[in-house]
Amino acid sequence: xSDFDRESMLEMFIFEMAQLIDQLEATIVQSESxxxxxxxxxxxxxxxxxKGSSAMMMFDNIAGVAHSIEDLxxxxxxxxxxxxxxxxxxxxxxxxADFVKEELAKLQNGQQSDxxxxxxxxxxxxxxxxxxxxGGPVSEAPPVASTHANPEKAVTAGENMHxxxxxxxFQEGCEMxxxxxxxxxxxxxEFATDISHVPADxxxxxxxxxxxxxxxxxxxxxxxxxxxxxxxxxxxxxxxxLVLEDMSAPKExxxxxxxxxxxxxxxxxxxxxxxxPASLPESFAATPAPADAATSAADASKKAGAxxxxxxxxxxxxxxxxxxxxxxxISEAMVTQNSELxxxxxxxxxxxxxxxxxxxxxxxxTVMQMRMVPLSAxxxxxxxxxxxxxxxxxxxxxxxxxxEETEVDKNIIEHxxxxxxxxxxxxxxxxxxxxxxxxxxxxxxKARVLLxxxxxxxDVLIIIKDDGRGINVQxxxxxxxxxxxxxxxxxxxxxxxxxxxxxxxxxxxxxxVTAFSGRxxxxxxxxxxxxxxxxxxxxxxxxxxxxxxxxxxxxxxxIQEGMSVLVAGAQYTIPIANIIKSFKARPENLxxxxxxxxxxxxxGEIYNIVRLHEFFSIDGAVTDVCEGTLIMLxxxxxxxxxxxxxxxxxxxxxxxxxPKYFKKVRGLSGCTLLGNGDISLIIDVAGFFxx
Amino acid sequence: xxxxxxxLFEEKQQDDTIKDQYLTFAIxxxxxxxEIAYVKEIIKMQSITKVPDMPNFIxxxxxxxxxxxxxxxxxxxxxxxxKEHDEETCIIVIVYGDYTLGMIVDAVQETAIIxxxxxxxxxxxxxxxxxxxxxxxxxxxxDIKLLLDVERFLAQD
Numbered sequence: 001x002s003d004f005d006r007e008s009m010l011e012m013f014i015f016e017m018a019q020l021i022d023q024l025e026a027t028i029v030q031s032e033s034x035x036x037x038x039x040x041x042x043x044x045x046x047x048x049x050x051k052g053s054s055a056m057m058m059f060d061n062i063a064g065v066a067h068s069i070e071d072l073x074x075x076x077x078x079x080x081x082x083x084x085x086x087x088x089x090x091x092x093x094x095x096x097a098d099f100v101k102e103e104l105a106k107l108q109n110g111q112q113s114d115x116x117x118x119x120x121x122x123x124x125x126x127x128x129x130x131x132x133x134x135g136g137p138v139s140e141a142p143p144v145a146s147t148h149a150n151p152e153k154a155v156t157a158g159e160n161m162h163x164x165x166x167x168x169x170f171q172e173g174c175e176m177x178x179x180x181x182x183x184x185x186x187x188x189x190e191f192a193t194d195i196s197h198v199p200a201d202x203x204x205x206x207x208x209x210x211x212x213x214x215x216x217x218x219x220x221x222x223x224x225x226x227x228x229x230x231x232x233x234x235x236x237x238x239x240x241x242l243v244l245e246d247m248s249a250p251k252e253x254x255x256x257x258x259x260x261x262x263x264x265x266x267x268x269x270x271x272x273x274x275x276x277p278a279s280l281p282e283s284f285a286a287t288p289a290p291a292d293a294a295t296s297a298a299d300a301s302k303k304a305g306a307x308x309x310x311x312x313x314x315x316x317x318x319x320x321x322x323x324x325x326x327x328x329x330i331s332e333a334m335v336t337q338n339s340e341l342x343x344x345x346x347x348x349x350x351x352x353x354x355x356x357x358x359x360x361x362x363x364x365x366t367v368m369q370m371r372m373v374p375l376s377a378x379x380x381x382x383x384x385x386x387x388x389x390x391x392x393x394x395x396x397x398x399x400x401x402x403x404e405e406t407e408v409d410k411n412i413i414e415h416x417x418x419x420x421x422x423x424x425x426x427x428x429x430x431x432x433x434x435x436x437x438x439x440x441x442x443x444x445x446k447a448r449v450l451l452x453x454x455x456x457x458x459d460v461l462i463i464i465k466d467d468g469r470g471i472n473v474q475x476x477x478x479x480x481x482x483x484x485x486x487x488x489x490x491x492x493x494x495x496x497x498x499x500x501x502x503x504x505x506x507x508x509x510x511x512x513v514t515a516f517s518g519r520x521x522x523x524x525x526x527x528x529x530x531x532x533x534x535x536x537x538x539x540x541x542x543x544x545x546x547x548x549x550x551x552x553x554x555x556x557x558x559i560q561e562g563m564s565v566l567v568a569g570a571q572y573t574i575p576i577a578n579i580i581k582s583f584k585a586r587p588e589n590l591x592x593x594x595x596x597x598x599x600x601x602x603x604g605e606i607y608n609i610v611r612l613h614e615f616f617s618i619d620g621a622v623t624d625v626c627e628g629t630l631i632m633l634x635x636x637x638x639x640x641x642x643x644x645x646x647x648x649x650x651x652x653x654x655x656x657x658x659p660k661y662f663k664k665v666r667g668l669s670g671c672t673l674l675g676n677g678d679i680s681l682i683i684d685v686a687g688f689f690x691x
Numbered sequence: 692x693x694x695x696x697x698x699l700f701e702e703k704q705q706d707d708t709i710k711d712q713y714l715t716f717a718i719x720x721x722x723x724x725x726e727i728a729y730v731k732e733i734i735k736m737q738s739i740t741k742v743p744d745m746p747n748f749i750x751x752x753x754x755x756x757x758x759x760x761x762x763x764x765x766x767x768x769x770x771x772x773x774k775e776h777d778e779e780t781c782i783i784v785i786v787y788g789d790y791t792l793g794m795i796v797d798a799v800q801e802t803a804i805i806x807x808x809x810x811x812x813x814x815x816x817x818x819x820x821x822x823x824x825x826x827x828x829x830x831x832x833x834d835i836k837l838l839l840d841v842e843r844f845l846a847q848d
Binding site: 327330570615616617618656658659660661662663665666667668671673677678679680681 | 738740741742743744745749752753754757759760761789790791792845847
């Protein structure tokens with residue numbers, strides 16, 4: 001296998017697996033107390049696909065674990081035993097999911113998947129045996145082997161044996177058909193015996209054209225029923241068409257073939273016979289056999305509907321598109337604002353450029369739209385965290401999710417998943433009381449954590465609200481003092497200011513370090529991650545009633561509407577979203593307090609003045625407040641008036657990060673290229689309010 | 692140990708074709724050399740945007756065909772008096788790890804091949820401030836080239 005093939009397959013594999021695991025977790029957490037048939041089927045299918053794909057990729061450890069869980073759910077599906085311990089069942093499945101996730105993380109980091117799943121598989125097999133002991137009668141024993149070491153044991157010879165004939169076509173251009181065939185045969189050994197196939201020597205590469213043109217023909221015996229075998233073979237990666245015939249079944253059954261299987265003339269003489277045994281539960285018979293495991297990702301999202309209208313695109317391509325978009329915006333400015341056009345009479349040129357501008361801005365919106373992803377996946381993942389924590393800490397918490405359809409830029413999502421997770425952990429660990437304590441205080445035993453997203457202008461607000469005990473202001477202040485984080489006398493701090501301390505690095509009031517929080521790193525991650533995407537975090541807490549965290553994040557990072565201003569001949573860009581208005585100061589409205597802070601009254605309100613040239617130590621700027629221009633800026637509830645030399649005008653700013661070598665500068669969020677190729681620094685208004 | 696690793700890393704980076712090659716440049720009366728493996732390109736002096744709150748030797752950022760790169764002034768880094776930029780003033784663009792940076796130098800001279808046996812460690816006495824950025828001393832004929840310690844040079848103390 002060439003490196004390239006392997007790599008792109010691996011990428012696809014990891015992507016699919018991650019999607020399947022997400023789906024699996026969602027299914028489990030949603031229905032933990034009791035599984036219905038649909039969910040059991042769903043989990044079975046997911047596990048089956050995971051097993052198939054990982055076996056294809058030769059990750060036997062993952063396949064082994066998935067196989068055990070698949071066996072377990074096969075049994076559940078067939079027997080539907082009474083009095084099952086669903087919590088234990090969920091634990092087993094989730095630990096399996098965790099194992100797969102761990103291995104995927106290794107693969108993603110370019111390491112080998114070397115985790116040993118045997119122990120896990122054995123535990124799951126043991127659990128299955130236990131259920132079998134307790135549960136209903138066992139009519140047909142599914143194989144219990146955790147690996148496919150001993151096919152003889154798995155297959156019980158006898159009158160239950162079916163003889164099958166199968167013909168398989170791989171997708172065009174999937175390459176290495178012989179190896180795929182070999183893998184298939186290898187995987188079949190766990191449930192089939194007497195396997196013979198044409199061509200016989202699949203290791204030999206010369207058989208490739210044969211398999212490609214005539215299909216890969218198999219004959220084997222198995223104790224498993226038709227549907228199982230069909231499902232199993234159907235999960236083969238890059239399968240185009242599968243024709244399966246039960247030789248021992250009566251011939252009059254009608255032919256079935258998955259609807260989306262293309263007609264192939266070469267399969268004329270092979271008629272697929274559906275056995276559809278009456279003994280199978282309704283839901284099983286209705287289960288569509290996956291026709292193409294390569295589209296298992298699409299399979300996974302089928303539930304969400306309209307899978308055929310979706311394609312998955314590598315984020316790098318979208319990033320490249322966005323970069324090009326940025327270049328286009330800049331070069332449009334370069335052309336239309338070209339200095340050679342100065343002073344020319346350009347009526348029709350101006351008309352055409354306006355049209356161009358319109359198209360470009362539409363295009364830009366479309367590109368941005370493409371990058372927008374709903375928060376639902378990130379939000380639903382939190383169910384799992386809440387569940388795990390509740391079980392470990394013996395707390396009872398219900399997570400309510402609101403507004404998960406809210407969309408934000410893909411890049412931003414990556415940075416906010418961790419903060420949300422840390423805040424939820426924090427809320428459950430520190431905020432929510434034990435059930436007994438809650439009863440004492442007259443609260444319902446089941447605590448409620450609300451996770452909500454909503455749009456607010458150019459920002460998205462993410463609100464995480466619990467009804468726990470709230471933040472102990474005195475304790476926080478004492479801790480802040482002990483860590484030397486305070487800068488003024490205690491009495492001068494408002495409750496709100498004190499609450500913000502929890503976002504500082506190394507801050508934790510939980511004296512005992514638990515598995516979930518207490519090391520004081522979580523909240524620090526919240527503020528640092530948000531800083532990267534230009535967001536802010538606020539906390540508001542009422543003692544005894546609960547705590548509300550509000551994360552304010554921009555919708556998108558990359559192209560902002562900005563106002564260009566001039567200071568000492570250099571241009572700076574201020575995000576329009578922060579600007580309230582600009583105005584000229586009049587001397588009678590200016591005054592200075594005893595410590596030298598300049599202020600201005602404007603329409604009866606008093607504002608601080610920040611001189612941009614002083615803030616950034618720029619020489620040669622206008623120093624007379626009345627001569628320059630004041631821009632009133634807001635950030636959250638803070639307002640300030642910024643002194644600049646002059647306004648230049650509004651423009652689209654393609655935000656670029658500062659070069660890596662530069663440390664973070666307070667008051668700057670990045671830079672942007674101007675039409676003439678010069679660089680303009682983008683002002684971070686929040687920087688004027690930091691202490 | 693750490694120095695060893697560094698050497699290994701560099702050795703791995705260096706292709707045979709660029710082994711022992713140094714780009715030499717002038718600062719005041721001295722000639723310096725930087726390993727060619729780090730050099731991306733040489734550009735003429737162009738407009739540089741100042742960035743506030745930076746160490747004095749960081750000149751600002753400049754636009755390299757759409758990429759924004761930081762620019763350092765080698766004279767300022769060596770604590771030497773500034774000199775009016777002229778047509779010989781150049782920016783050497785280097786790539787070091789994650790960083791792509793420009794270095795303003797008085798003039799770029801040539802690419803010199805300095806085999807290992809022509810390179811010696813500098814005298815141990817650190818006599819001047821600029822000395823600390825010199826890792827080795829190379830000889831080309833009778834000329835002395837001070838070979839730059841890039842890592843030390845880029846450190847923002």
